[in-house]
């Protein structure tokens with residue numbers, strides 16, 4: 001049995017132990033509540049006391065599965081299971097204690113789009129799950145358990161993991177005492193193979209960032225990211241409509257998945273019979289036959305490949321964005337996205353349903369950590385109404401919370417301009433602006449209302465479009481953007497000062 005399977009079992013066993021204790025104590029607690037108040041004082045120890053990590057570890061040590069595991073890894077797994085339970089208990093307590101007016105409604109719906117304003121949860125916190133048969137779980141090695149020699153990471157013999165070739169770790173002076181690897185994680189991929197992560201501390205790179213210089217990012221599906229700044233530079237739109245771009249990746253994925261689904265349906269006689277009997281079966285009815293419609297191993301491999309391609313694409317885009325921010329001394333990046341997108345993190349059913357789209361939350365997290373690495377502040381705001389309000393007319397950008405309070409669920413908000421076509425927004429006075437630029441400017445304005453008046457720089461209405469593809473291996477972002485100040489390109493006929501378009 002390999003180490004990841006053992007870890008999964010230990011994780012579950014720990015959960016079983018904790019759950020047993022939890023229910024036992026609850027019974028005890030009930031017994032305590034039945035007592036006369038006078039007697040209760042004598043039994044204050046009857047209140048639920050949860051077992052500590054040491055208790056659990058001591059209990060688990062006698063299990064055969066624990067002896068099969070590497071003790072340090074087993075203890076680490078127990079610690080993580082313990083943390084998962086504690087987090088669940090704490091979030092349940094917060095959730096139950098919440099007194100916000102529509103908390104109950106949110107709780108009932110489960111898949112509510114808006115998090116509860118009181119507690120921030122979109123539904124009842126889920127209990128940690130037990131491992132299914134044959135399931136794998138991550139294992140963590142501390143720095144004393146492995147070494148890096150001759151470009152190979154060597155793990156304990158008991159783990160049975162062959163040395164892994166890690167050529168790039170040598171560049172980061174891994175054997176240098178200043179930047180040692182703190183931890184190695186071996187994480188089973190949801191589709192195929194394993195991820196091996198090497199964790200080490202890095203220092204924030206010092207730049208002469210200026211908090212007054214602000215960049216706004218609007219994320220979307222067609223134009224993956226549109227960025228504007230308040231320094232008068234032309235906006236940039238990162239698009240994926242080229243060879244090796246996002247569109248091609250998605251098309252390949254949809255085609256491949258459709259083919260594999262057809263293959264699976266053809267090879268399974270039960271599905272074939274079902275399809276013959278009910279030729280017009282809807283998607284929802286299919287999901288009732290979920291067992292039949294499970295994804296095959298081949299599909300998992302295709303999905304894994306697609307996820308890695310999208311990851312590469314997002315790394316290229318986020319690197320370009322941060323390079324540009326550093327070149328222009330930008331101290332604050334404001335990113336507009338729907339907080340609900342965070343839910344995509346548990347890449348389960350939802351993730352699979354939306355395979356035609358991009359997991360934007362991954363791009364957000366990449367921009368976040370790369371910004372932090374360069375000492376740039378990152379502000380996340382809800383993108384509600386940023387694409388509807390007119391930037392040139394200085395429309396107010398309301399918060400989503402304002403809208404939710406209306407009983408019919410609709411807002412009677414009216415804005416000065418409107419979107420006339422895909423990618424085109426027209427202001428009150430008929431000035432055309434690229435819709436994503438309008439949205440990005442509104443995102444900046446929502447977080448820093450005085451950002452554009454601060455430098456009194458013109459805002460350009462149309463973005464420069466950069467096609468990004470996964471074959472882009474350039475170490476440094478090209479200077480084609482003209483954002484480094486040297487060769488700022490102007491569109492003289494497209495320059496306008498904000499909020500001066502029609503105020504007279």
Ligand SMILES: [Zn+2]
Pocket residue numbers: 095098099100103116117118119120121
């Ligand atoms: Zn609540």
